[in-house]
Amino acid sequence: MRKIPYCFCRQWLIGSILCFLILLSLGSCSYNQVLIENADNVFKENDGLEAAFNQYWWLMAGKEVKKAFTMEAPYAQEMISEERYVLYKKLFLKGELEEIKVLKVNCGKPFLCCIDCQMTYNVRGKRQVRELRDCWVRVKSGWYHVFRSPLFFPM
């Protein structure tokens, strides 16, 4: 687990309260992210990966699917229409994303990293945990989400 510095000074307390209020105001868009040691190191080695991963899932938590589409790998953006992507994602966005626990990050190639994570959703008051391997590809302009779907990309 990532270590949280224990500094109970006034500034930290005020900062924490402010952060809490900001997160509270964002309502359903907020979710917790729990990282493991390996993830921290791999994220540091792969500049921009963590930010892209967080942004993508932040958008998904907020159900901003059209914006998330722009983060899909460029080839996927060309091969899938935005309308179909939105419809497809809506099928799987039934609940509220509450927490993402990153279990492991594996970069088999310098341009491709896969993040094993555990997603906790709140579906009509019931907690559901799903495991997911989320892959990311790097091109010149940055990291992009690899959209895997047997429907759109049958093997």
Added chain:
Amino acid sequence: MKTIRIIVVSLFVVMLAGAGVYADSERIVARGDGIKVTAADMAAMKKASKQAGQPSEKALVDGTLRMKLFAAEARKEGLECPAAADKGGFDQDIALARCYLEACLAVLTLRDEAVESYYRANWQKFVDKKDGELQDIDADLRKIIGERILAAKKMNFGLQEYNRLCEKYHIVFADNGS
């Protein structure tokens, strides 16, 4: 006397039925700026499509409207279409719609990063089976990947363009349409 009455009633019934058929063929299914799709258009489309099976009402409305919208755009842009020159009416619309789609597909392009990202995200597909080495992305491989992506893009184009034109022409569907 009885026979005459039967004939008159029968004629009246036939006339009413004829009027009903005419009224139905003029029934507007969808309309927009300078565009309308009638039941007669749909019947003509069904006849022209030669599709196996029975298309749904929605598929038929969409198909007919798409054809009309594409033909309208072709006329608006003054697109050269030799195939439409010797045709008239519905057949001309179909020929113009085909020309429009072909002209649009011919100029579709890909972002460079589309090919690069496909190669990188699916690198396992490009490992040489003999030596297990990852193939370099040379011009030939770029072309192959590019064609694969472009084929999917072309498949999607028709639907995307249809949606765009529906908005552009402010298309409204009748309640009994789709």
